[in-house]
Amino acid sequence: MKKFLVLLVLFALPIIAYMFFASGQNNFAKLPVLTPEVKDVSKFESLDGEPISLEDKISIVAFFGKDLDNLKGNTFNLDQKILEKYYEFKDFQFVVVLPQEAREEAEKFKEEFSGISETEKWEFIFGTSAQVEEVFESFNTPHQLNNTYTPYVFIVDKDLNLRGRDEDEDFGKVYGYDSRSVAELSDKMNDDVKVILAEYRLALKKNNAERKNN
Template sequence: MKKFFVLLVLFALPIIAYMFFASGQNNFAKLPVLTENVNDVSEFEDLDGNSISLEDKISIVSFFGENLDDLKGNTFNLDQKILEKYYEFNDFQFVVVLPNEAREEAKKFKDEFSGISETEKWKFIFGAPTEIKETFKSFDTPHNLEGTYTPYVFIVDKDLNLRGRDDDEDFGKVYGYDSRSVAELSDKMNDDVKVILAEYRLALKKNNAERKNN
């Protein structure tokens, strides 16, 4: 009986632990696609004059305008509650879309926070207000830009699809997450980022297993 009990514990504990850490409101389902084929951001330039892409990356995309106080507060909330947990994933990136006039302020802000955060993982990109509005419009959400700013941040998958919730108990559909709300970031957004990363990890494992079998 003792041997049987030990074997049962050894077998059951990993399964229970996996279910505990992977569980959430969405459990093992895929995070719903709410908008397909959002605009890529490859036409924008980063602080070094280079372009980046949302394609083939899991991206947290924000539109934080030219007000440095908004940029500081919202980005810091995201970094502390979401980003620092997932920086280790190579396919994960944080993209901050800003107007051209915010370039110098963004550089100062990034330098200021470099000692307390992995700011090299933040992708600040810049463009004209018309380009920013066109990109935001492609997300097709109920949220609005105030100039080039919204406090809501968005999850975009590797295929340029906007992900979120279609049956949230509080809001119904969740297109974006309010970066001013620590509770919303810690609860809903953290859960959803965890789900989409798990989704891609499982897909990668499946593809690797299929290659080995072929």
């Protein structure tokens, strides 16, 4: 009986993982690149002093400005509907790009939410308003940054490409996802994060298989 259960688990887990990622609308198709080679954030300062980069990570990038209320509401929505599902992936990160003036509020916010979320997985980075604007402008989206704030969050791949949708049934092109909309996060963004994670997992398996054959 024990052997049967072990075999069942060994066979069932890959199938469950496959079904989880396959539930994405694009079913393992690559998530389109909308803007290649966005600007990295390696010159920004982080809360703990450690350098943060978008390169070699799948990143959810947010620009939440100086208003603590925006930071709280938008981040909480993201954490509940997107982030908590994917924290286990070591190459996945949540990066909040903020002006230097927001450092104290960000520290308080992270401490306040540490009891109800995995805030150690959140990366808050700080630069001048001009630096924040420069990174945002490199994304080349139709969205506007209002005093270093936008409610839209973005998916950036390991090669610094902005990913999104180029033929969405509601919006046409989707460069970013409105963090104020629980429905949009649960539906469109969750689906797209599944797709890009599946894409990289399949690429990793392929590379490993090729190494074994060589």
